[in-house]
Amino acid sequence: MNSLNIYNNTKKNKDRKTSMSKSLLIPLLVLSTLIMGSLLSYSIISISAQQDATTLSNTQFKKSVTHNAVGHESHQVVQFVEPLNNTLYKGIVTFTSSIPIDIIAYHDISNIADKLDKTVIKPWIANGKTFAPTTIMKNVTSGTVDFIGSGITTHIPYNQTYDVAYSIHAIPFNIK
Secondary structure, eight states: OHHHHHHHHHHHHHHHHHHHHHHHHHHHHHHHHHHHHHHHHHHHHHHHHHHOTTSEEEEEEEEOEEOOSTTOTTOEEEEEEOOOTTEEEEEEEEEEEEEEEEEEEEEEOGGGGGGOOTTTOOOEEETTEEEEEEEEEEEEEEEEEEEEESEEEEEESSOOOOEEEEEEEEEEEEOO
16 A cells, blocks of 8 residues: 555656646747847847948847836836937837836936926936836736837836847937
């Protein structure tokens, strides 16, 4: 009877391991596909970016970081495009995230911040500048979105790190 119990327990453990292996296979395949696609896309995009210096093209995999806006220190973000002085971007981003996120474009409004009605627009203040955020997508794990802004970011209103794979193609415009 002991041999039968050992056999049954061994068979149950083997079935559990097989089940766990199968359940891990799909996420690993998806992650591998994303990484390989990103590497291939990055090579192709880098070549085209060298040909046209005025176009921003990039494919990356990033881990979220603490938001640098005042009052958002417990939030997490991944910056797709960092703001540059007197620059506005028009472009498209395709992304996949490990958890649901918001996609936010933001505009540098530092030159009019003192005239701003803060009951209508809740600005982000970061690095001595004032930005007006606009939520483009809410609570999503993947998608493609067109945007116009000084920058574009992912955002969650709590402190949990996450990963984002993304590809961006944008044209910068000098607005001075």
